[in-house]
Amino acid sequence: MSVYQTHVTDVLVIGAGLAGERVAIEAATGGLNVIILSLVPPRRSHSTAAQGGMQAALGNSAMGEGDSPDVHFQDTVKGSDWGCEQDVARLFVNTAPIAMRQMAFWGVPWNRVVAGKRTLPDGRVIEEKKEKEGLITARDFGGTAKWRTCYTADGTGHSVQYTLDSIVIKLNITVHDRMEAIALIHNGETCYGVVARCLRTGELHVYLARATVIATGGYGRLYSASTNAVINEGSGMFLALDTGVVPLGNMEAVQFHPTGMVPVWILITEGARGDGGYLLDKNLYRFMPDYEPKKKELASRDVVSRRMIQHIRKGYGVDSPWGPHLWLDIRHLGAKHINTNLREIANICRNFGGIDPVKDLIPVRPTQHYSMGGVRTNIDGYAYGLKGLFAVGEASCWDLHGFNRLGGNSLAETITMGMIVGEKVTQFARNTALEYSEKLVGEFVARQEERIKDLISGRKGKENVYQLRDEMQNALMEHVGIFRTGEGLQKAVDKLQELHRRAQKLGLRSSGKGANPELASALRLPGMIRLALCIAYGALQRKESRGSHAREDYPKRDDVNWLKRTLAYWPEGAELPVLKYEPVTITELPPGDRGYGESSGAGTPAQPEKTAPQGKKGGK
Amino acid sequence: MANRQLTFSIFRYNPNTPEIKPHMQEYRLEELPGMTMFVALNKIREEQDPTLMFDFVCRAAICGSCAMLINGKPRLACKTLAKDLPAHITMFPLPVFKLIGDLSVDTGTWFRHMSLKTEAWIHSSKEFDPSAQEERMDNETALKIYEAERCIECGCCIAGCATANIREDFLGAAGINRMARFMLDPRDERTPEQYFEVVGTEEGAFGCVGLMACDDNCPMQLPLQMQLAFVRRKMAAVGWKYKPKAV
Numbered sequence: 011m012s013v014y015q016t017h018v019t020d021v022l023v024i025g026a027g028l029a030g031e032r033v034a035i036e037a038a039t040g041g042l043n044v045i046i047l048s049l050v051p052p053r054r055s056h057s058t059a060a061q062g063g064m065q066a067a068l069g070n071s072a073m074g075e076g077d078s079p080d081v082h083f084q085d086t087v088k089g090s091d092w093g094c095e096q097d098v099a100r101l102f103v104n105t106a107p108i109a110m111r112q113m114a115f116w117g118v119p120w121n122r123v124v125a126g127k128r129t130l131p132d133g134r135v136i137e138e139k140k141e142k143e144g145l146i147t148a149r150d151f152g153g154t155a156k157w158r159t160c161y162t163a164d165g166t167g168h169s170v171q172y173t174l175d176s177i178v179i180k181l182n183i184t185v186h187d188r189m190e191a192i193a194l195i196h197n198g199e200t201c202y203g204v205v206a207r208c209l210r211t212g213e214l215h216v217y218l219a220r221a222t223v224i225a226t227g228g229y230g231r232l233y234s235a236s237t238n239a240v241i242n243e244g245s246g247m248f249l250a251l252d253t254g255v256v257p258l259g260n261m262e263a264v265q266f267h268p269t270g271m272v273p274v275w276i277l278i279t280e281g282a283r284g285d286g287g288y289l290l291d292k293n294l295y296r297f298m299p300d301y302e303p304k305k306k307e308l309a310s311r312d313v314v315s316r317r318m319i320q321h322i323r324k325g326y327g328v329d330s331p332w333g334p335h336l337w338l339d340i341r342h343l344g345a346k347h348i349n350t351n352l353r354e355i356a357n358i359c360r361n362f363g364g365i366d367p368v369k370d371l372i373p374v375r376p377t378q379h380y381s382m383g384g385v386r387t388n389i390d391g392y393a394y395g396l397k398g399l400f401a402v403g404e405a406s407c408w409d410l411h412g413f414n415r416l417g418g419n420s421l422a423e424t425i426t427m428g429m430i431v432g433e434k435v436t437q438f439a440r441n442t443a444l445e446y447s448e449k450l451v452g453e454f455v456a457r458q459e460e461r462i463k464d465l466i467s468g469r470k471g472k473e474n475v476y477q478l479r480d481e482m483q484n485a486l487m488e489h490v491g492i493f494r495t496g497e498g499l500q501k502a503v504d505k506l507q508e509l510h511r512r513a514q515k516l517g518l519r520s521s522g523k524g525a526n527p528e529l530a531s532a533l534r535l536p537g538m539i540r541l542a543l544c545i546a547y548g549a550l551q552r553k554e555s556r557g558s559h560a561r562e563d564y565p566k567r568d569d570v571n572w573l574k575r576t577l578a579y580w581p582e583g584a585e586l587p588v589l590k591y592e593p594v595t596i597t598e599l600p601p602g603d604r605g606y607g608e609s610s611g612a613g614t615p616a617q618p619e620k621t622a623p624q625g626k627k628g629g630k
Numbered sequence: 631m632a633n634r635q636l637t638f639s640i641f642r643y644n645p646n647t648p649e650i651k652p653h654m655q656e657y658r659l660e661e662l663p664g665m666t667m668f669v670a671l672n673k674i675r676e677e678q679d680p681t682l683m684f685d686f687v688c689r690a691a692i693c694g695s696c697a698m699l700i701n702g703k704p705r706l707a708c709k710t711l712a713k714d715l716p717a718h719i720t721m722f723p724l725p726v727f728k729l730i731g732d733l734s735v736d737t738g739t740w741f742r743h744m745s746l747k748t749e750a751w752i753h754s755s756k757e758f759d760p761s762a763q764e765e766r767m768d769n770e771t772a773l774k775i776y777e778a779e780r781c782i783e784c785g786c787c788i789a790g791c792a793t794a795n796i797r798e799d800f801l802g803a804a805g806i807n808r809m810a811r812f813m814l815d816p817r818d819e820r821t822p823e824q825y826f827e828v829v830g831t832e833e834g835a836f837g838c839v840g841l842m843a844c845d846d847n848c849p850m851q852l853p854l855q856m857q858l859a860f861v862r863r864k865m866a867a868v869g870w871k872y873k874p875k876a877v
């Protein structure tokens with residue numbers, strides 16, 4: 011007979027980052043009972059690490075003049091390489107300004123417009139208008155026609171998370187931190203909640219809810235070099251995948267950020283390039299203008315990352331014990347700017363690289379950063395396949411980002427989607443009664459107890475969790491990175507399948523008692539390998555290049571055959587995901603040329619641009 | 631030159647197994663170039679002792695999870711480099727906070743309690759109007775608020791504070807700084823008298839005995855003593871005329 015504590019609530023949110031907390035606030039304000047589960051205290055969530063900012067077409071700054079949701083929409087769709095849902099993108103760009111203003115209302119100290127003339131690092135002189143003074147200002151980010159990224163110095167994620175969490179505390183929303191969901195409870199049609207393991211005591215708990223919301227962020231730690239926090243292991247995604255009925259969308263779409271610092275892979279924000287930083291090669295030559303004359307360092311992230319690797323392959327990388335890298339140069343921005351607007355970067359360079367960016371160059375290389383893919387949902391945030399299950403933020407594939415996300419769009423997505431989906435979750439939970447079978451719940455708990463017993467006793471084998479994890483990370487890094495080939499992807503799939511078989515035979519070296527960290531890792535690893543297989547196998551099957559998915563053997567975008575989204579399912583006992591495809595929703599902007607990057611046209615002529623990004627980088 | 635051999639002396643105790651008394655355990659590790667305590671502790675766990683408990687999240691000095699006593703000083707383990715330490719390194723969990731196990735402590739509960747006690751949110755009588763432009767704010771004010779908001783709730787200032795170690799309900803530098811953040815914010819409609827109720831006490835701004843360890847230990851280099859002085863001055867101005875509420 012199992013012993014476990016049961017908690018019943020209206021809405022259960024898994025993950026206390028920005029997206030999760032924003033949903034929780036909406037539901038609690040709507041009068042519902044909410045419990046948030048989190049691996050860590052909410053203010054430790056990875057959302058707090060986002061330095062750069064949030065895109066919203068407020069158009070207050072001089073360089074944002076003439077901006078509108080329409081322009082934001084076009085940037086987003088082009089950035090996605092036409093892989094996004096255009097109805098979702100439209101809803102997002104229209105709502106984002108409201109979400110930013112609401113955050114200002116709740117307490118975020120957004121940087122504001124200061125009237126007057128100033129000179130940009132490239133010599134252009136701009137003048138901020140008097141009538142806009144004191145409104146929320148914006149900075150430049152890659153792949154955008156206007157300056158649109160709202161920010162608080164370079165601690166935007168921190169600031170917004172602290173503000174949102176202050177509202178969570180004010181509303182007295184229940185948060186169970188150090189509580190990890192390890193299985194969704196469902197009957198193949200409806201989701202009833204989760205089985206969770208307490209990371210303080212190791213005890214199992216059951217949470218039952220009318221609506222369950224996955225808000226667990228990304229899976230960066232599947233890769234050996236990732237900017238992500240160590241808790242970003244994709245748990246919500248594999249919980250959904252393991253139901254067998256909920257698909258993950260576009261898992262092969264993985265973003266590499268151009269500037270991870272070598273060799274600790276901590277992110278140097280895009281704000282560094284947005285504020286005027288350059289990329290240099292081993293000869294201290296600024297190479298990006300040769301590849302991208304228009305956008306230079308500020309093309310979309312997928313393009314800049316590829317150009318960097320191309321340049322390294324030509325022999326222009328700087329040799330180091332961790333492989334060749336390039337330089338990020340922000341010295342010309344001056345000590346004052348670096349020590350205030352880019353202070354977190356300066357601190358990271360000093361603390362973790364032993365360098366001072368006021369005087370020194372920063373060693374950088376493209377590093378895994380973001381997952382465009384995730385739990386596939388409809389425009390209201392309902393997960394495909396199970397009633398009562400929702401997903402938001404990076405854990406979801408709503409799908410705002412398609413095959414490449416613009417910098418500043420994901421952080422904005424967390425609170426904007428959280429606001430929109432929070433309302434839908436509230437409506438759903440109000441109109442639904444919780445009807446569950448105690449027997450079913452007992453079976454789900456028993457299954458988890460069985461897994462734990464197997465791991466502790468080692469009766470299925472003695473495979474080492476850390477060793478298998480390393481092998482998985484290396485397989486993805488080596489073969490499922492920025493440039494991909496059929497041959498490499500096949501190697502990755504073969505290797506990951508081997509690891510998946512071996513992961514069935516994991517055995518602990520420690521007792522596994524209490525809040526044992528080895529047991530926590532061992533419970534996660536098989537699901538992580540399944541995610542890795544969804545990424546590698548989806549990439550192997552997609553025989554084209556689109557956004558971040560760059561196949562050297564299929565270098566062109568192929569709208570005839572591949573203007574569609576991958577849906578990966580994992581039936582119980584399967585050794586590979588089952589892939590299905592669905593069409594991409596195109597409502598306003600037919601596929602065309604992005605205006606940057608390698609020629610993307612698959613025989614499609616470039617679309618006339620309604621809002622050419624003129625003047626943006628025009629000056630020398 | 632051969633790498634140094636490091637010896638780690640680490641506090642071990644798990645409240646779930648009280649039969650095993652608190653003790654120190656030694657581990658040996660070869661120093662690697664650029665090695666941080668994040669790298670070192672994970673190597674120890676993965677290669678020598680998978681039961682060892684500690685907390686890391688961002689490993690970039692942003693999230694505040696990994697504060698501990700390293701050679702007696704409260705600091706963030708993720709940004710503590712082996713090269714700045716002697717070859718013998720001792721590690722203890724932060725004092726004041728409830729122990730979860732080994733080097734892991736419950737800062738989350740402490741800080742949520744502090745936020746509740748100080749009502750650390752914007753108090754406003756206004757309703758949000760989704761169709762209205764945002765209210766204007768001077769950029770200098772926004773930057774000042776952000777300066778005070780940079781606290782990452784790591785707990786170093788609390789662990790190193792003499793008052794907090796003696797007086798359980800002391801708000802500490804993090805709590806007083808949090809109040810300063812809201813006092814600076816024109817959106818918060820609380821009156822000086824309302825703030826006084828919260829921090830004009832021995833548990834608040836007047837409990838500090840001025841040893842200034844908070845200021846020395848803050849990994850974010852927040853001007854905690856200045857914030858304390860700012861809050862004290864404001865509170866003194868109110869306290870001069872203050873009449874306690876009738877009970």
